[in-house]
Amino acid sequence: MSYFSFAWNWLKSSSQWHGADGIPIRVLQHLGYSGLSLLVATLIALPLGVLIGHFGRGGFLVVNLANAWRAIPTLGLLILMVSLLGFSVLAWLIPLVVLAIPPILVNAYEGVAGVDRDLIDAARGMGMTDWQILRRVEVPVALPLIMLGLRTGAIFIVATATIAAEIGVGGLGRYIIDGLATNNYGEVAGGAALVVVLALLVQFAFVGLRRLFVPAPLRAMARAES
Amino acid sequence: MNWPQFWQYTAANALLGILPAVVGLAISVPIGIACVRWRWLYGPVLSATSVVYAIPSLALFVVLIAYTGLSNLTVIIPLTLFSLCVLVPNVVDGLRSVPEPVRQAATAMGFGTLRRLVQVELPLAVPIVIAGLRIAVVSSISLASVSGLIGVASLGYFFIDGLQRNFNEEIYAAIVAVIGLALACDLILVLARRMLTPWSRKPGGRATVNAEGAQLLQEPAI
Numbered sequence: 001m002s003y004f005s006f007a008w009n010w011l012k013s014s015s016q017w018h019g020a021d022g023i024p025i026r027v028l029q030h031l032g033y034s035g036l037s038l039l040v041a042t043l044i045a046l047p048l049g050v051l052i053g054h055f056g057r058g059g060f061l062v063v064n065l066a067n068a069w070r071a072i073p074t075l076g077l078l079i080l081m082v083s084l085l086g087f088s089v090l091a092w093l094i095p096l097v098v099l100a101i102p103p104i105l106v107n108a109y110e111g112v113a114g115v116d117r118d119l120i121d122a123a124r125g126m127g128m129t130d131w132q133i134l135r136r137v138e139v140p141v142a143l144p145l146i147m148l149g150l151r152t153g154a155i156f157i158v159a160t161a162t163i164a165a166e167i168g169v170g171g172l173g174r175y176i177i178d179g180l181a182t183n184n185y186g187e188v189a190g191g192a193a194l195v196v197v198l199a200l201l202v203q204f205a206f207v208g209l210r211r212l213f214v215p216a217p218l219r220a221m222a223r224a225e226s
Numbered sequence: 227m228n229w230p231q232f233w234q235y236t237a238a239n240a241l242l243g244i245l246p247a248v249v250g251l252a253i254s255v256p257i258g259i260a261c262v263r264w265r266w267l268y269g270p271v272l273s274a275t276s277v278v279y280a281i282p283s284l285a286l287f288v289v290l291i292a293y294t295g296l297s298n299l300t301v302i303i304p305l306t307l308f309s310l311c312v313l314v315p316n317v318v319d320g321l322r323s324v325p326e327p328v329r330q331a332a333t334a335m336g337f338g339t340l341r342r343l344v345q346v347e348l349p350l351a352v353p354i355v356i357a358g359l360r361i362a363v364v365s366s367i368s369l370a371s372v373s374g375l376i377g378v379a380s381l382g383y384f385f386i387d388g389l390q391r392n393f394n395e396e397i398y399a400a401i402v403a404v405i406g407l408a409l410a411c412d413l414i415l416v417l418a419r420r421m422l423t424p425w426s427r428k429p430g431g432r433a434t435v436n437a438e439g440a441q442l443l444q445e446p447a448i
Contacts (some may be wrong), residue, residue, distance in 0.1 A: 002292060002293075003289050003292035003293065006292065029318045030434065042327075050230045065406050067360075067361075067364070067412075070361060070364045070365045070368060070408070071367070071368050071402040071404070071405045071408035071412075072368060072405065073368045073371040073372075073381070073382070073385070073400075073401060073405075073407060074368070074372070075371055075372050075374065075375065075385050076371060076381075076382075076385045076397065076400060076401040076404060077401070079386070079388065079389045079397055080397055080398070080401060081391065082389065083388070083392075083394050084399055086227070128420055155279070155280045158280075158282065159282035159283065159284070160283075162282045162284050163284055163372060163375070164281070166375060166386070166389075169387070175283060176285070176288055177375070180288070180375065180376060180377075185291070185292070189286045189288070189289070189292065190289070191288075191296065192284075192285040192286075192287075192288045192289050195281075195282055195284075195285040196281050196282075196285050199281050199282055199285070200280060200281070202280070203276075203277065203280040
């Protein structure tokens with residue numbers, strides 16, 4: 001039997017769609033944990049990245065941080081937190097936030113630091129203050145990269161939240177982890193299908209947000225550069 | 227602590243991390259060359275790789291269990307697909323970074339398209355390609371440890387075993403080993419780049435930093 005028949009057989013059974021561990025609740029949990037983590041990570045990383053980009057100091061540190069970040073094993077970090085803090089909200093919130101900070105920070109930094117100097121000089125020549133330049137020139141021009149950072153962070157959080165089921169967190173990863181533990185491949189397969197759909201929806205949501213918030217000329221510019 | 231098993235799983239984890247990056251590179255070079263040659267191809271290829279990249283590794287691992295069981299392939303195939311998201315743009319950027327006068331000089335010296343590609347364009351693309359390879363290999367070594375969840379031998383086994391037995395030293399050791407492996411591979415690639423591109427040894431700080439940030443910076447087409 002192929003993967004798809006396992007997944008389909010599990011998904012079509014109506015009992016999965018009701019109750020406290022039903023699919024709708026699990027989807028909401030997954031989105032809730034992910035959304036909260038992304039919010040906290042954004043509140044920390046976005047202002048920091050924009051400021052570092054604006055003042056042009058510490059850039060080297062930021063880029064190296066991003067490279068070191070990739071080496072951190074997410075599963076190891078989650079389990080380390082549980083061993084230190086016990087099963088609590090912080091045990092999953094800290095890793096999810098910490099892992100989402102580097103992509104948001106680095107892209108905000110690179111976006112702002114990469115703004116054309118002539119553009120900033122022109123803004124200054126028009127009499128804009130530092131704060132006005134930041135808010136009305138640098139941030140809008142950096143928006144494509146800022147959105148890319150948020151999207152990368154969100155993708156990372158959704159993936160890590162799946163793995164976090166291993167430390168007892170709800171969400172769609174539960175089906176995979178519980179199914180593996182009980183040798184129920186149907187549940188594993190169904191859970192994986194839901195995770196894939198959710199991850200793709202998040203990805204497309206960010207593409208939509210980008211359309212909504214990044215002006216078309218900036219999108220075209222970013223495309224021409226790539 | 228069972229050290230022989232620990233070293234055995236460290237080696238397994240290294241293999242699960244390095245092979246995807248190498249296979250990914252072998253796939254990315256022809257795809258990258260095609261994308262430079264036919265520009266319209268690049269957009270759809272970028273979209274496809276970034277869509278795959280969005281899928282959590284654990285989900286892809288368990289989907290593949292149905293076909294490849296608990297073998298190493300179950301881990302290597304998804305990690306190879308992920309590596310394309312970093313490697314293809316870097317191959318394309320590397321090839322595009324070759325200055326037009328250099329290309330024209332090669333043509334004027336009588337190089338055909340193939341010889342120019344192999345002897346001029348690809349060697350000049352090496353720094354940017356290796357920057358991508360560094361990201362790919364570091365990410366896949368770290369992601370390979372997730373396969374401990376499905377029972378494939380890797381350092382991830384010690385995370386789970388340590389959690390179940392309340393054995394913290396095991397968790398610490400495995401985390402250090404994953405990061406150490408990743409940094410060692412990173413260092414080897416930095417040295418490889420120096421050996422392969424002796425002309426770029428002069429300090430060129432900013433340019434390399436940019437190339438290393440390439441994955442986070444690249445603008446997906448969708």
